[in-house]
Amino acid sequence: MSRPLRVAVIGAGPAGIYASDLLMKSDTDVTIDLYERMPAPFGLIRYGVAPDHPRIKGIVMSLHKVLDKPELRLLGNVDIGRDVTVEELKEYYDAVVFSTGATGDRDLDIPGSDLPEHYGAGEFVGFYDGNPDFSREWDLSAKSVAVVGVGNVALDIARVLAKTGDELHVTEIPDNVYECLKNNQATEVHVFGRRGPAQAKFTPLELKELDHSDTIEVVVDPEDIDYDEASIEARRNSKTTDLVCSVIEQYAIRDPKGAPHKLFIHFFESPVEIVGEDGHVVGFTTERTELDGTGNVRGTGKYTTWDVQAVYRAVGYRSDPVTDVPFDTVRNVIPNDGGHVLDPESGAPIAGYYATGWIKRGPVGLIGNTKGDAKETTEMLLADWANGTLTPAANPDEDAVLEFLSGRGIEYTTWDGWHRLDAAERKAGEAEGRERKKIVEWEDMVAHAKAKQD
Incomplete structure (x- = not known):
């Protein structure tokens, strides 16, 4: 043809x-x-x-x-x-x-999942990234928060929750996001993984970045550093896995640096229930697990209820x-x-x-x-x-x-329209000494980027 x-x-x-x-x-x-x-x-x-x-x-x-x-x-x-x-x-x-x-969130099918302070990762990411499909406001009154998942999205959420609003104001976040984040009450963020360090899906750089903030103290319990035969083999076969385990081990053995916000990474804790009282989250129950030799885990029958007021699930997009x-x-x-x-x-x-x-x-x-x-x-x-x-x-x-x-x-809208929107966001950021500030409202984006200029 x-x-x-x-x-x-x-x-x-x-x-x-x-x-x-x-x-x-x-x-x-x-x-x-x-x-x-x-x-x-x-x-x-x-x-x-x-x-x-x-x-x-x-x-x-x-x-x-x-x-x-x-x-x-x-x-x-x-x-x-x-x-x-x-x-x-x-x-x-x-x-x-x-x-x-x-962009949707996979479900966390445990009791208490319907409580209002249980959020999907995609919802929160959509909020702080200024996605017009998502909420413009976010309740950040919880002083202690649980994040379920051991991938980079879980780290992103934990890090954003543990940082101060002013630390994030230098980025491209829009005004509504900054106004919420500067009033964030969280001083403890708990990240939970069902298996061990060798099964975590973090990447080494993102894991190390948690420690770059002066306001964040990363805490790993030495009891959570455990490997079975399959875990040792996974480290041997993957440089990335080995580096992730090494970073986690360093967090577990180092001296505290005295930062005001604590970010705990817990391994071998399987979600059991989001605990509610009067219709609101008051706790998060997990079952302690142990490695079974294959890299998988089995329950031990030991349960812990953690004092948290919000739960974020980062268990995969849909x-x-x-x-x-x-x-x-x-x-x-x-x-x-x-x-x-x-x-x-x-x-x-x-x-x-x-x-x-x-x-x-x-x-x-x-x-x-x-x-x-x-x-x-x-x-x-x-x-x-x-x-x-x-x-x-x-x-x-x-x-x-x-x-x-x-x-x-x-x-x-067109590629030329994107250049106009891009210029408008950069101009808004420049006025505050930032590279850009995102425009959130759909109609405003279209107004800047529309295909035919007046």
């Missing part, structure tokens, strides 16, 4: 941008429209990374270079499934790639379905064979539909893991195009879909 391959990528986070980049780097002539529900791009990088992680947010610079390419067009503020159906998109594109990520696209409600992913979206009844690929990132494999791995994921998906897509197995779009002209969106009254 003489014309370029036309692809719609749904979701402008790292997964969608990496997939777009690989398509453009291929030998195939291709043009891509990158759709984003939000008025701004970057997904997880903008709305899922703690504001005091500038190193990780530096990834935006490399993503910027991809979005600068002329073969790629950003169309933000478009909700696929609500504003436009997937079937309607097929009119304009030869293939559709779903990279919608995961993807949401896309309207009219198959969805596995058990694994919370789009069913796929590594790239093709599969019909749940026949098990056969649905022509022209592909998945990548967390919506494809679940919310596991680091941001960089999505590169390998995108490679697998895009290779399948390109092979299908080369083999002639894709149904060509009926109306592949690049202007046609813009006319369709405008005719429906959708005020889509």
Whole structure:
């Protein structure tokens, strides 16, 4: 076919941008429209990374270079499934790639989970990252807090709760977040893991960063430093695991530094119940566990109730379905064979539909893991195009879909619009000696980033 391959990528986070980049780097002539529900791009990088992680947010610079390419067009503020159906998109594109990520929270199915001071990690991250989908206010009156989970998201939450508002004010947090954080009452944060140090999913750098704040004292009980055969083998086979264990061991043996906020990391404590009284959280009960030789644990029958007034669960994110696209409600992913979206009844690929990132494999791995994921998906897509197995779009002209969106009254935002929004946030931050200050309200973002200037 003489014309370029036309692809719609749904979701402008790292997964969608990496997939777009690989398509453009291929030998195939291709043009891509990158759709984003939000008025701004970057997904997880903008709305899922703690504001005091500038190193990780530096990834935006490399993503910027991809979005600068002329073969790629950003169309933000478009909700696929609500504003436009997937079937309607097929009119304009030869293939559709779903990279919608995961922002929901997996459940912690224990008694007391319905109490009001029990929060999902995604809710709190959405709040402090200024995601317009989430609350503008947060109750931070709890003096002692439990965080369930031993991954980097749990560390982010614990660190934000243990820091002072003024420490975080130098970041890009919006005013409403700062106003809440400066009144944070927490002086003790307890992080709980069901297994031991060798099974923790922290990364070494994030673990070390806990100690960078003068206000935070990291505390690990030496009794929690325990390894079975499988744990020793895990350390031997993974440099990352070994470094994580070494950092934890250093926390366990060092002298106190006298910081006012205590951040406890507890291992071998399995969640049993969120204790309530008069409809509010007053405690968190765990069962002590022990290693069984395989790296797994068994209960010991010893229970502890910790005096906390709020519980945050960081036990994994959960993807949401896309309207009219198959969805596995058990694994919370789009069913796929590594790239093709599969019909749940026949098990056969649905022509022209592909998945990548967390919506494809679940919310596991680091941001960089999505590169390998995108490679697998895009290779399948390109092979299908080369083999002639894709149904060509009926109306592949690049202007046609813009006319369709405008005719429906959708005020889509563009890459130029992002530059205007970016400039507005940087200007707001500069006035306070900060690099940027996030604009939170959806309408305000659209006003700054709208495709057509007055």
